[in-house]
Amino acid sequence: xxxxxxxxxxxxxxxxxxxxxxxxxxxxxxxxxxxxxxxxxxxxxxxxxxxxxxxxxxxxxxxxxxxxxxxxxxxxxxxxxxxxxxxxxxxxxxxxxxxxxxxxxxxxxxxxxxxxxxxxxxxxxxxxxxxxxxxxxxxxxxxxxxxxxxxxxxxxxxxxxxxxxxxxxxxxxxxxxxxxxxxxxxxxxxxxxxxxxxxxxxxxxxxxxxxxxxxxxx
Amino acid sequence: xxxxxxxxxxxxxxxxxxxxxxxxxxxxxxxxxxxxxxxxxxxxxxxxxxxxxxxxxxxxxxxxxxxxxxxxxxxxxxxxxxxxxxxxxxxxxxxxxxxxxxxxxxxxxxxxxxxxxxxxxxxxxxxxxxxxxxxxxxxxxxxxxxxxxxxxxx
Numbered sequence: 001x002x003x004x005x006x007x008x009x010x011x012x013x014x015x016x017x018x019x020x021x022x023x024x025x026x027x028x029x030x031x032x033x034x035x036x037x038x039x040x041x042x043x044x045x046x047x048x049x050x051x052x053x054x055x056x057x058x059x060x061x062x063x064x065x066x067x068x069x070x071x072x073x074x075x076x077x078x079x080x081x082x083x084x085x086x087x088x089x090x091x092x093x094x095x096x097x098x099x100x101x102x103x104x105x106x107x108x109x110x111x112x113x114x115x116x117x118x119x120x121x122x123x124x125x126x127x128x129x130x131x132x133x134x135x136x137x138x139x140x141x142x143x144x145x146x147x148x149x150x151x152x153x154x155x156x157x158x159x160x161x162x163x164x165x166x167x168x169x170x171x172x173x174x175x176x177x178x179x180x181x182x183x184x185x186x187x188x189x190x191x192x193x194x195x196x197x198x199x200x201x202x203x204x205x206x207x208x209x210x211x212x213x214x215x216x217x218x
Numbered sequence: 219x220x221x222x223x224x225x226x227x228x229x230x231x232x233x234x235x236x237x238x239x240x241x242x243x244x245x246x247x248x249x250x251x252x253x254x255x256x257x258x259x260x261x262x263x264x265x266x267x268x269x270x271x272x273x274x275x276x277x278x279x280x281x282x283x284x285x286x287x288x289x290x291x292x293x294x295x296x297x298x299x300x301x302x303x304x305x306x307x308x309x310x311x312x313x314x315x316x317x318x319x320x321x322x323x324x325x326x327x328x329x330x331x332x333x334x335x336x337x338x339x340x341x342x343x344x345x346x347x348x349x350x351x352x353x354x355x356x357x358x359x360x361x362x363x364x365x366x367x368x369x370x371x372x
Contacts, residue, residue, distance in 0.1 A: 110297075
């Protein structure tokens with residue numbers, strides 16, 4: 001069954017829109033992610049911290065986590081670097097809670113650090129997205145989440161479908177950041193020194209289920 | 219000036235900003251996200267970016283003005299600024315932040331002060347240009363025209 005976006009799969013106008021909880025301490029990023037999700041037909045709750053996220057889920061020690069406010073969360077997208085509780089810490093708390101561990105958690109980070117990616121995946125993150133998050137990333141997530149729901153038990157473990165490389169550690173200063181292979185063409189093709197998307201060849205052993213094969217995300 | 223002329227002017231201006239590296243593809247993403255249900259989306263995000271950045275630049279000035287500079291704090295602020303500039307496609311600001319973070323790591327006070335000047339410079343430049351761009355868009359809409367999609371293929 002093909003699924004392009006949440007709205008294509010779920011009955012239109014149904015209360016079964018995907019509900020995404022977005023966590024990011026940056027105002028700008030919250031606004032952008034909210035829009036990306038709304039345009040992808042999701043219901044969005046955007047909060048500014050891990051603590052707020054736990055509060056919303058009812059995991060902050062207050063009673064009644066199950067019937068909290070009747071709004072089931074289908075996906076959590078969280079920034080990694082946040083003051084107070086990091087996205088990684090939030091991920092752990094969610095995965096260690098019996099009520100919420102089944103909710104897929106996606107980590108977003110502007111820093112493409114392999115050890116960071118690995119620890120997030122090890123801890124149960126569904127995906128690790130490199131910021132800035134694009135519409136194509138969100139669309140792919142919708143497809144994956146909905147497919148997951150539709151095909152219970154077919155889950156072949158976590159996948160990293162795509163990683164963009166942004167070489168932060170070079171002192172590229174004011175010259176354009178290192179560009180890799182050009183992005184696939186689109187009607188408004190990206191231009192300039194923007195770092196293009198590229199496919200990552202994982203260096204991890206092929207038998208590891210946590211780092212399954214990468215394929216064409218777009 | 220009639221709408222067609224204004225639209226051409228906007229397209230040319232936008233292209234220049236891309237060619238000069240002020241904006242990158244992420245800005246295009248934001249423009250693509252704007253629709254009838256939220257026709258001020260880009261203006262809103264850009265305004266948030268301006269507010270956020272000015273606060274961060276102030277914090278940075280203060281942090282670097284201390285007798286004992288806390289480079290971790292400085293780095294945290296720069297990281298935030300890098301993040302938000304990246305999210306709106308303000309490429310030169312983002313790149314200036316990347317360089318800035320490298321010097322934070324080295325705890326080099328002179329270099330970081332220079333970086334701060336550089337980031338401020340880039341920020342005010344892009345702010346000016348974005349304000350111009352958004353004003354052009356407003357004029358087109360006020361004259362009853364629609365904002366042409368930015369086509370970057372060539």
